[in-house]
Amino acid sequence: MTTTPPPGSAGPRTPAAVLERVFGYDSFRGEQQEIIEHVVAGGDAVVLMPTGGGKSLCYQIPAIVREGTGVVVSPLIALMQDQVDALSALGVRAAFLNSTQGAEERRAVEAAFLAGELDLLYLAPERLAVESTAALLDRGRVSLFAIDEAHCVSQWGHDFRPDYLALSVLADRWPGVPRIALTATATEATHREITERLRLGSARHFVASFDRPNIQYRIEPKNEPIRQLLHLIRTEHAGDAGIVYCLSRASVEKTALALVEAGVAALPYHAGLDARTRASHQARFLREDGIVMVATIAFGMGIDKPDVRFVAHLDLPKSVEGYYQETGRAGRDGLPSTAWLAYGLQDVVQQRQLLDRSEGDAAFKRRASAHLDAMLALCETIECRRAQLLAYFGQASQPCGNCDTCLEPPESWDGTVAAQKLLSTIVRLWRERHQRFGAGHVIDILLGKRTPRVAQHGHDGLATFGIGTELTEGEWRGVVRQLLAQGLLAVAADGYGTLVLTDSSASVLSGSRVVRLRRDAVRAPRRSRAARVAALGDLPRDAQEVFERLRSWRAGVAREQGVPAYVVFADATLRGIAATRPSSPAELATVSGVGERKLEAYGADVLAIVATSAAASAPAEGAAASAEGAVDSVR
Ligand code: ADP
Ligand code: ZN
DSSP states (O other): OOOOOOTTTTSOOOHHHHHHHTSOOSSOOTTHHHHHHHHHTTOOEEEEOOTTSOHHHHHHHHHHHSSSEEEEEOSOHHHHHHHHHHHHHTTOOEEEEOTTSOHHHHHHHHHHHHTTOOSEEEEOHHHHTSHHHHHHHHHSOEEEEEETTGGGGOSSSSOOOGGGGGGGHHHHHSTTSOEEEEESOOOHHHHHHHHHHTTOTTSEEEEOOOOOTTEEEEEEEOSSHHHHHHHHHHHHOTTOEEEEEOSSHHHHHHHHHHHHHTTOOEEEEOTTSOHHHHHHHHHHHHHSTTOEEEEOTTSOTTOOOTTEEEEEESSOOSOHHHHHHHHTTSOTTSSOEEEEEEEOHHHHHHHHHHHHHSOOOHHHHHHHHHHHHHHHHHHHOSSOHHHHHHHHTTOOOOOOSSBHHHHSOOOEEEOHHHHHHHHHHHHHHHHHHSOOOOHHHHHHHHHTOOOHHHHHTTGGGSTTTTTTTTSOHHHHHHHHHHHHHTTSSEEOTTSSOOEEOOTTHHHHHTTOSOOEEEOOOSSOOOOOHHHHHHHHTTSOHHHHHHHHHHHHHHHHHHHHHTSOHHHHOOHHHHHHHHHHOOOSHHHHHTSTTOOHHHHHHHHHHHHHHHHHHHHHTSSOHHHHHHHHHHHHHHO
């Protein structure tokens, strides 16, 4: 925190001027301008915008423009330092109050707030419930309240935080202060809960398109997950930063280890690691290039690293909302990225079991079960994945051309007879001795395998023994998985993964219902490395070299300052510089992402790198080496 004058104070403090001079951007995105003008004028707002859509500016610019301090309520204590660092690097006067601070630091922040020297103040929600904090805010001047990650107030959603419920007091205690609630979760249920619980009934609502066109969605059957994941990384994302989500701590550890052994720079992250290790892994992920974070869903909310190139799920997410939020962490910078999920029969069985064993009441289980069904429907769809995702958020769209089902439309087949064979085997097992068996055993019977268990129970004598040899074991698993997803089969709540019939099964057995199944792709479509480079390679070759030089210069600066690389400059900005090769500060200032403060701090370095690269880009190999030397000398 500093005592510098307000950012962009040299000229008029209009939203457009702040956008350009402080943030270095020349135009607003989507509805940013309307939202900002509405809040600047004192209005309340509810903003639903996908990850990477540009929510932060929607409250940061009004906070800078309006008199007083914008108070940002955020659950992400661990990220407040980075957020404040990023703002300080732009010359914005920002600070936070949270439990990680000592008394002295806290007093300094409070004093700055009271003196009117802060544009933005970040607070954890539990702080606001403390009377002394509220009293502090009363004594200073609050320009607005921004409630970030507002879906945390919703019990329908997946990140419910009881502390958020207390935020309903904001309206009573500070009636004249505009409030803006923001989230990347867009289901109607969540939207309604945010509006009600935060008492934003008379706010203006801004609902952006939730499409993330640069993310390619792919879901494939899970056979050997780690081998499949390695294939994805090696063929399409070598050296890229990515996040791999696993359900359990054990699988996080196992997967991270396997990746490291395969030469991938991977780190584990889960709630079982001590706080220090978690913080250091998170910091490395943010600060270093090309780290793969293997994590439980404890990781990622609020991580605004812009250049995460892929998000992989090795286990089935519990809900479409969760899946969309997690995959949304890829490609915030708008460059091509991959969301990849491997999913298998075992996932369905396991999720159902977890659900049955969970402590929630009946209503909770119904809700969780509805979430899971929607997720399964997405996995098994033969339609465009993106269209289905957007439909889930109430937004209609056309097939996208950038998901696996669009790129390689899956075949469907008439699975009625197969389903009948499977269901009637289950009926027979049930009738016989009221003994129940899981998918593996049922499939063994269909394939006519005399396993010890089959022999022990005399199941080789069943009428359905060996009647299913037209399909492979893998194909049968696909059938079971899809019948589960379609509600034609269920997993009993007995903890053994026993398959049982549902109310709808009878219509299949009687032949009155046709079952369409999707043929599992043997290989999901994969963009080759060359294709990906082409997608990214709108930079000519020599510009790519400038880009790489700028990147290594940036790594050095970030290390020196102890901040993430993107706090210095985003990839998109470095690409802009490399493509346009500015030769004067005025030219550099026109590149998107170069504002006043950064021009002042880094302009000379950047121009020197561009100049030496330009000189070197002529012929020989020795030139590159001397340009490297020049880069060192300008630092
Ligand atoms: P969100 O919080 O919605 O996930 P951010 O606020 O982090 O998204 O913005 C995503 C990225 O887009 C950031 O790198 C941000 O600087 C950039 N950005 C936001 N608004 C604009 C704009 N108007 N022009 C250019 N870049 C922008
Ligand atoms: Zn599609």
